[in-house]
Amino acid sequence: MTEKKAKILEFENAKKSYDQLTVLKNLNLNVYQGEITCLLGPSGSGKTTVFRTAAGMEELDEGEIIKKDSLRLAYVFQEPRLLPWKTAEENLIFVQKNYNLEKESKLRELLFNLSGLSNFKNSYPHELSGGMKQRLELIRAFAVKADLVFLDEPLKSLDMKTKYNLRKMITLIQKESGISLFFITHDPEEALLLADRIYILAGEGSGIKKEMLIKKDRSQRKISDPELYQKLEEIMAIFTDLVAEFEVDQKDLKEL
Numbered sequence: 001m002t003e004k005k006a007k008i009l010e011f012e013n014a015k016k017s018y019d020q021l022t023v024l025k026n027l028n029l030n031v032y033q034g035e036i037t038c039l040l041g042p043s044g045s046g047k048t049t050v051f052r053t054a055a056g057m058e059e060l061d062e063g064e065i066i067k068k069d070s071l072r073l074a075y076v077f078q079e080p081r082l083l084p085w086k087t088a089e090e091n092l093i094f095v096q097k098n099y100n101l102e103k104e105s106k107l108r109e110l111l112f113n114l115s116g117l118s119n120f121k122n123s124y125p126h127e128l129s130g131g132m133k134q135r136l137e138l139i140r141a142f143a144v145k146a147d148l149v150f151l152d153e154p155l156k157s158l159d160m161k162t163k164y165n166l167r168k169m170i171t172l173i174q175k176e177s178g179i180s181l182f183f184i185t186h187d188p189e190e191a192l193l194l195a196d197r198i199y200i201l202a203g204e205g206s207g208i209k210k211e212m213l214i215k216k217d218r219s220q221r222k223i224s225d226p227e228l229y230q231k232l233e234e235i236m237a238i239f240t241d242l243v244a245e246f247e248v249d250q251k252d253l254k255e256l
């Protein structure tokens with residue numbers, strides 16, 4: 001199949017171990033311009049290790065991450081990293097200053113509107129709910145006009161309504177700005193609702209088990225669509241193979 005989109009980041013034969021534990025081996029994946037790419041895998045499969053190496057927080061043992069030096073990257077970590085002594089708007093200005101973008105007040109205004117946080121620009125992080133803080137984390141990453149935003153489980157531990165709203169917000173921002181996103185999740189439904197391209201991580205000491213393309217218009221997706229549902233079943237079959245079942249002798253349960 002011919003790929004017309006430009007590759008903007010590439011993991012080539014990546015290998016990463018911690019002491020005796022090989023977490024990633026022969027990992028190959030591409031991030032394409034203007035796409036939402038998802039790295040999907042069960043707990044412990046090495047997703048955060050991919051994120052940390054991409055962010056330069058860890059070195060690969062072997063292989064390469066290929067990207068242009070000029071590529072502007074932004075990151076959304078699992079746990080909020082907001083500055084507690086700065087208001088919501090000052091948190092955005094703080095990161096914008098790194099790129100001389102602090103005068104972009106219209107962009108901030110737009111992001112606050114899109115995230116429903118317009119009335120909380122002057123609030124401090126401790127005055128916001130968990131979901132609001134996560135929304136602020138997301139718009140902070142979008143405030144620096146990055147080429148590629150990495151998101152590590154951005155919707156983890158949020159309730160269904162907040163997840164739904166944030167998915168809508170991400171979809172809208174991506175559609176309007178054409179920004180590329182690389183997000184990590186263990187949730188197949190989230191991957192299917194958001195991604196153009198899903199890489200399923202094969203599990204400890206391994207690479208990518210499968211690459212999946214989702215063509216359906218993001219704003220029209222429902223998990224009950226036959227196309228998505230069939231893909232969900234495919235992913236679940238792979239996950240069932242990857243996740244070892246724990247074994248407990250029935251009579252030991254009497255100890256409970």
Ligand SMILES: Nc1ncnc2c1ncn2[C@@H]1O[C@H](COP(=O)(O)OP(=O)(O)OP(=O)(O)O)[C@@H](O)[C@H]1O
Binds near residue numbers: 021023042043049186
């Ligand atoms: N700094 C570290 N030192 C030693 N082992 C580590 C380190 N970081 C991760 N590991 C191990 O590497 C493996 C993969 O961890 P990683 O956090 O990348 O997985 P994950 O897919 O992100 O998991 P989860 O979804 O539970 O966050 C795990 O077995 C973990 O214990």
